[in-house]
Amino acid sequence: MSDNIKTVKNATCTFCGCVCDDMELTVDLDAKRITKAKNACVLGRAWFAEHTIQDGPAxxxxxxxxxxxxxxxxxxxxxxxxxxxxxxxxxxxxxxxxxxxxxxxxxxxxxxxxxxxxxHGPSGLAFQGVGESTMTLGEVKNRADFIMYWGGNPAESHPRHFTRYTVTPKGMFTPNGKKDRTVVLVDVRKTPSTPVADIFLQVKPGKDFELAWAMRALVKGHKVDSSIENETGVSLEVLEDLVQRMKNCNYGVLFMGMGLTMTRGRHFNSGAIMALAADLNEFTHFVAKPVRGHxxxxxxxxxxxxxxxxxxxxxxxxxxxxxxxxxxxxxxxxxxxxxxxxxxxxxxxxxxxxxxxxxxxxxxxxxxxxxxxxxxxxxxxxxxxxxxxxxxxxxxxxxxxxxxxxxxxxxxxxxxxxxxxxxxxxxxxxxxxxxxxxxxxxxxxxxxxxxxxx
Amino acid sequence: MSETMLLIPGRSNKQGTSLNKGKLKEEYLEVTSTVEMNEDDMQRLQLEDGDRVRLSNSIGEFTASCKKKKSKDLPEGMIFIAYGPSSSRLMESDTGGSGMPISKNIEVEVEKVAA
Amino acid sequence: MSTSTRILNGKVYDPINKVDGEIKDICIKDGKIVESVGDDATRIDAAGMVIMPGGVDIHCHIAGPKVNLARKLQPEDHRHDPHPGTPFTRSGSGGTVPSTFATGYRYATLGYTTAMEAAVTPIGARHTLEELHDTPVIDKGFYVLLGNNIFLQQLLKEGRKEEFKHAIAWWINSTKAFTTKLVNPGGDEPWKGKKNSNVSDIDEKPNSNDISPRQIIEAFIEAVNELGLPHPPHIHCNNLGHSGNYKTTLETMRTAGDRRAHLAHIQFHSYAGELGKNPTSAAREIADYINKHPNISCDVGQVMFGKSTIMTADAPLAYMLRGIAKGKWVNADTECESGCGIVPFSYQEHVYVHALQWAIGLELFLLSEDPWRIILSTDHPNGGSFMNYPKLIKLLMDSSFRKEELSRANQKAVNKTLLPDLEREYTLNEIAIITRAGPAKCLGLNNKGHLGPGADADITIYDDQADKEIMFNAPRYVFKSGTPIISNHEFCQDHDGRLLHVAPAYDETIVDTVRPFFEDYYSIEFDNYAVDDSYLHDHEIIPVRN
Missing domain, CATH: 3.40.50.740 (Rossmann fold)
Known part of the structure; x- marks a missing residue:
């Protein structure tokens, strides 16, 4: 390492859609490389470390x-x-x-x-169909007491999503961080994100729409048949309990992953989630957001x-x-x-x-x-x-x-x-x-x- | 012996970190050509960690090495792979008028490749 | 090409300089109006034409986060109204929420050369500036939303008035804004934090230790006055759209005392009647107050029948309208700063409430005694697109046309207003006031809205026609900063326009007061929050009053 070192504070990592802007970069100006990226996640560290200057024609x-x-x-x-x-x-x-x-x-x-x-093109199409109740991430940190991730694995795709914005941070009305929140995950398989969840719903592949639509029905007070378990892999009791929690929270959030947009149903899946969040505003404040990638x-x-x-x-x-x-x-x-x-x-x-x-x-x-x-x-x-x-x-x-x-x-x-x-x-x-x-x-x-x- | 299973391409930490090194580099290519399978499925297909499997559908095929996952983590009949050039080979180009090819829950035929 | 131009033989309407329809030469040099130019100047014969300063829109929604959400939301609104490009102007799409390029070019096609985006969250300022850079021809600025800012409210609760003032100035400088905007002050917290409720009274305190909307309004009027901003706080009152809300509006104006305040889209705040029942008109009460109080200015927010898009920082209002429109709805919460709601909407002649809103707007125009303080707006696109301005001008100038239109609207509604009996017709000079001279004065833009020496050479030349809608829809020439943009009805050059903003002085130690709040409650780093000068394209700092 040379002596020609500088530090860049409040730099931004552009690897994933989290766009964390609290990086502290140590830069070796002679070697033209970043030797340390304080606050970066595993993906961010690789992003900063690997973007060195390689010879080649422009x-x-x-x-x-x-x-x-x-x-x-x-x-x-x-x-x-x-x-x-x-x-x-x-x-x-x-x-x-x-x-x-x-x-x-x-x-x-x-x-x-x-x-x-x-x-998330399909989510963009769904947005054009139903609109969206949404928010900046700071609102989640400050207010959200109910957070649900659907079809995503932020622990690996957006590693600081939980810790910087949604689950663990202590906010204005969530002074105890994670203790003040209920976290729910919906996915077809267990992932490294699963341990963060208080409730995990394992949905059958390609049945996201059916599950979301059943939840909309329950929110609106309609009857849902117990065969929903056979169809989606999630029991009616679990759904009823979940919907009660959603209606009773103070500020609820639904995060949409690409597990919704890349599979059967595409924009219908995203649209169902956006409609679900909109419907819940009859009872409390509820928002939704796609977890964007690049x-x-x-x-x-x-x-x-x-x-x-x-x-x-x-x-x-x-x-x-x-x-x-x-x-x-x-x-x-x-x-x-x-x-x-x-x-x-x-x-x-x-x-x-x-x-x-x-x-x-x-x-x-x-x-x-x-x-x-x-x-x-x-x-x-x-x-x-x-x-x-x-x-x-x-x-x-x-x-x-x-x-x-x-x-x-x-x-x-x-x-x-x-x-x-x-x-x-x-x-x-x-x-x-x-x-x-x-x-x-x-x-x-x-x-x-x-x-x-x- | 072959079986029909569901392929779920997705992101992983290793895929993300190796991506930064270069998409033509060996590490990335290796990460994106390793599949995770349910342990019972592997046993039935007489597969061990590191064995090669061929995944194919009407669009194309690729071979990959396989890695065991516990049944409670990865349901039976489901295969996970980190996104990349391999998983793209099985993607249909028709987008159903949406712009988005179906890229998760792809039905594939899985068979062991003789060593 | 010479940089000077002489426009001859046109009938000039320049109310600030007390020119009312005289035939007079207008001379341009280096982007400004001058006394005279040499013989080598380009000459334009404007015989049979009307010359006015370029129009100034004091209140519209044309750029920034909420506008872009509304654009993305409505492909159906764009598809019927494409905006073709040329090899030197960009293409775009129209509808009630046009793309940025279409917005700039279309303002120009109406003879407007300045427009103010009326509601931007501070954290969305950077985005807004990027869009405004891509909004051609017109000069532009924006009002920054501070009326529901949690940190500022904390300072007020603690009685820290001096720091409150400096924090406002810091926020304006950090965002490159033109003035402060209050929207339903005090209403965000109950909306976001108390299961979608709202404040309903100007003196209501949602919690015992809270401050009331009136306290917020008063503090802003005082602080902005002390800072000497060229335009006072721009206020969207509480209770927008609710029957009986005129009382809140009157109380808001009374809160100002004899200090300046601008009330936005006042039509939406001039309803009598009982809450929860159909409204009736309170235009008389509102107009009377404004007529007697020269410290108050307002823009009308006229409703025009047809397609509109509701987009507002007043999220509870948008939620209420969602229940009426029953279509798609956007709500967007901005941390510590604001709420936002978007609803595609349509005003229909046969609907009682819509016809009443339409009539109340016209009543306000016609009952107002001082055109300098009642500015033409549709609260674009809330009351309808700015592309309706020519028709609105015709409604004001032509009472027989107005009666025809009136006869097609819900009779039960219009007969509850004074409109059927109002015979007044606006003159061209008065139109020049409510669309140019008045808004420029209210904004404190000394170089806009007139054609005297030293003014920006933003000039519109219309064919003098009997049908004022046709006339104001198609200027023959438009000059922006002395550059001909439209010549013989056709685009001949592109222009970037300028950003107009203010930079009031403040005590820099206020940064140390704001920083800890940021670190606790924002999701971006404090040092990445303020917008740097690279986001200004060509720009002008409008001086504060001493």
Missing amino acids: AMIDGKEVTLEEAIEEAAQVLTSAKFPITYGLSDTTCEAQRQAVAITDFIRGSIDTTTSVC GNVTGADNVVSWQTGYPFGVNFSKGYPRFNPGEFTTVDTLSRCDADAALIIASDPAANFPQAAINHLGSIPVVSFDTKETATSKLAHVAFRTSTYGINTGGTVYRMDDVPITLRPAFESPFPSDEDILTPLRKRVQEIVIGKSKAKGAGAGVTRAASPVK
Whole structure:
């Protein structure tokens, strides 16, 4: 270890959706690495320790090193000459980069989609159907005396969720922490999260909707048949007791995991949970929230929503945003072989998507952005190696409860940030689009600004 | 001898930490190609810790080594695997109009791979 | 292109400078109005046209966490109303909660060049600033929600008035806000902490050691006055929407004494009748009080028939409306700071309550004697979209049109109001006051709302037409900071607009008082809470009064 050490206080870990902003990082500036991440969980420690600077070109075309300028020009040409370009990823980068990516997609009239579509996209659809009573995580810490996790394993996916935000912290109206709360877990199997629960319900796989709907019925005072146990694996007595506890608590919370969205029922499952939480407000204060995954997937939802009106699965081919999950979402545009070029930012569909989608991705020109070599960067036509958000570059990320936080980078990277490349790429794309529109004789962007409403 | 079981891909600590080292690195690839199985299921299929199994469905297949879990922790007929390139091979590309391929509770055929 | 422009032959309405329909040249140089420009200036012939300062919206909901939730919630609201892009302007989607780009461009298409987002949680300020950066053309700012702030209430309970004042200033500086906003003060704690209850009286104390809404309101009026903010506390009174609530509204105004206060969307607070029964109009009582008290300003919050979206920090109200709309509902609690509710809604002519609300708004406009203090708003999108402003202007300017519309509304409701007998028609000069000069004055924006030398060259030029709805719907030219944005009804350039905020001085030791509370009860680190300057795009600090 060198003597050139600095400490960064109140730094933010962007690995998972908890976005814990209480990191104290010890940075070896000569070695360009973080040697200690105080307050980090097991995942956070790995995140900070493993993001070191590795030699390699910042830009490659077909595996050969090129200058950034050459790569940006090639990317702009590929994207503007495509008929059905798609942009995908975005959950592991800053909002500043996300804003540029949506702009690019708007100008090239492509599709924009984020990892939300294969994570809590179904919860987003459910939200559009029923709405949601929800909260920031500090409300849980201060007020919640009943907490239920459904279809999730935070101990392994969001290790500090229990300790920093929900179960153990002592809050304004929960001065004794866990002692003041009832914690319930619903899952198809026991996980390392199970020991935290006062009550564990083992639901049969694929029966989440039935279980939630039975609970809604009980909340509303309807009769539920005892055959519910056969159907869902949970007895009527247990459900009745649970519903009583929910109605009698002061501030209840339902957290939704991907065990709901990735299985039979998808958005119906999330919708049932959101409706259950809404129904309970007739008796007490009740809220619900999806436990979001990647560091800034919530930021991606927010940026795409404020720029287009829709959270993911958006297409600009008609010159304005249209939303249709199942049509404009990335698994679909790829596996149907619609897309003819792809801009993939901070994600790895070539490893995580169904095979049909991966096969098509391998057959079209791909522009990729990643901090490390991935299956996607390996098949990319233009591959950018970028610096890591929160470690090398600043910017904004949104925690799973929509709370935005400003990053405090620890040390400089020789690689540019996503935003550093996306901004000139957006400018170049726009130049080409304006040029093409002039060539067509359309005049510089004329649209009727205002017409009388009649 | 093969049996139909339910595959549950999910996150694990090891998957998360090895992911940070690199998704093309050996550790990640190993973590994401190890399945957890119920002890009784393993006994019935004559499997020991570390044995190789083949998981397949109409979409694709992969082989993985298996690891024993107690019956009270992992119900019979259920297999857990950390998300990754292996589990993706069995995912159907049809999303039912939702954008989301079914990625948990996937029906798979499980059989022992001869050593 | 020269940076100076001369607009000739137009009929100018500039009430602040007492210009009422004179033919007069308007000169622009370097983004400002000037006395004159050289012969090389670009010339625009505005013969047959009406020139006004750019419109100023004093109360709307256009950016930030709750707005974005409402956007995400309603794909159906966007789909029927797309907003196409051009190679140099961004596309977007419309409806009652448009995307950020559509919001900015659409304000411009009405001739509006400034708009104030009226309710932002402090912890959501960063998000709001990001959205406002993506809201083109218009200048913009926001009001920060402090009326249910638990820490500030603790200071008040303990009688620490001086620290209370400094803490407010700290919060404004930390969020880059324009002024303070109170929404149903004192109502959040019973909502979140007492099983969805609420306060129902301005002097009610939910617990014996609590403070009443009136004490909160009074403390804010006093503190903000002492801080010299250009705009006083912006108050959404208790009991919004309830029959008989005009008494609460009167008491709120009385609490101000002779100090300045702005009452938001006062239409929603002007109901007589018994609680739990159908409301009747108390527009007369409210208008009388405002007419006699020059320290009070308000915006109307006019209801327009058709689709709206209720979005409010008044969570109990949204819950009540959920029971009426029976559709989807969003509730969003923000730790230590605020509540929030969202309900897609629709006002229907045949419905008694909706017709009454519509009529009360118009009564307030028409009974008000001082147009400078009654500002045009629909509390967008609560009473309806800001895209309804041209129609609202026609309702005010054209009494025969008003009567036609009146005849289609629920007669039982409108006949309980004075509206059928009100013949007043607003003049163009009065419209220029309630949409430009008045809000600029109320906001303390000395460079807005007028066309005198030194003013921002935010200018709208309309074709002078008999049908005022058509006229105000389609300006022929719009200039923002001297840049032509719309020319001959078509977008010709993009513009970022500026963020307007205030920066009152405060005793920095207040940070040590706030910090321990944060460490105990917030879920983010205190040092990560204040918003830094990187979130300001082009911006202007509006000076405080000395």
